[in-house]
Amino acid sequence: MGNLFRKSSSENRIFRDESALLPDYLPEELPGREREVRELVYCLSPAAENRQPEHALLVGPPGTGKTSASRFVLKQLTEYSQRPLTIYVNCWETPSRFAILSFLVAALGEVMPRRGVASDELFSRFVEIAKKDGKTPIVVLDEVDRLEAHEDGVQILYDLCRAGEMHSLKAGVIAITNDEEFHIRLDSRVRSSFVQHTLLFAPYSVPQLKEILSRRAAVGFMPGSLDPDVIPLCAAIAHKQGGDARVALQLLLSAGKAAERENAEKVLPQHVRKTEEQALGMAAVKAERKLPDLDELDQRIVEMVKKSGTGGIESGKLYDALAKFSRERAIRGRIDRLVQSGILSTASARLGQGRTRTIRIK
Incomplete structure (x- = not known):
């Protein structure tokens, strides 16, 4: 009979390098995203010259090259200069201010205790180490809308964007989201510090x-x-x-x-x-x-929508029903993310003098 694997390998070969077909593969060029790449280069090039980089918000549907464009530009930036330090954070896995700051400090080579340390202390330590090492941190916050689920999650944007003014640390932020309304929901204090360049990634x-x-x-x-x-x-x-x-x-x-x-x-x-x-x-x-299992709030939202039947539930009624569990802004962000994940669907409708959304199981 012979060895089955030898027989298999001797037959017709289709693939040369299968990894090139995987989403995480980073090619030498990004066709269709030349303009967005140029904009990102413009935002981040000051980091190579010990100047303040400009923050960028990357917005667009799934699969439109937002993460790839940021990885592509940051790879070239770090090849060009040793000063920038790029740190990638998936906010679905690391969704709170404390968790992100712990991650940033660890990326600089220091592990802080999980308990007994305040978020402000973590941020101070992050600033201290980055300045001592002469680094310009560029922090990528992928799925940044997830931060709305935590009371102080969005505060990290304010921390990083004001680091230059408040602590003389030149830091840059690239935030990535599928949610076109994310920046509108931001507190005006955070929005004024953060939203410098918005890059729209079309399908x-x-x-x-x-x-x-x-x-x-x-x-x-x-x-x-x-x-x-x-x-x-x-x-x-x-x-x-x-x-x-x-x-x-x-x-x-x-x-x-x-x-x-x-x-x-x-x-x-x-x-x-x-x-x-x-x-x-x-x-x-x-x-x-890449998302963890639905947490308690996600599950409550999905269960409420399921109970409403095929007709769905109006967004206002859902906010009221879940008010004791979370703020309306956070619930809106969760609904949008569940829609983008293919779990829920929404449709706009007129209600009196305004408009509402009807939310259904997809």
């Missing part, structure tokens, strides 16, 4: 998706292993799903695996169609996988 067009897939495919697939119609098909499907590059990449990867499983000589459109439903489901799961 990718079909030509842009084709360009992204073509460049990734050149690295990820063996020469001649892709039928010419595969990339246009993946791009067209992903465009209908909101111009999400992650969806396009998952379609291409799943089609390649289907062809490999069949020991086909190349990936065909039929492989895309065969795996389309599964690939779209996997893309949605991966989008949510």
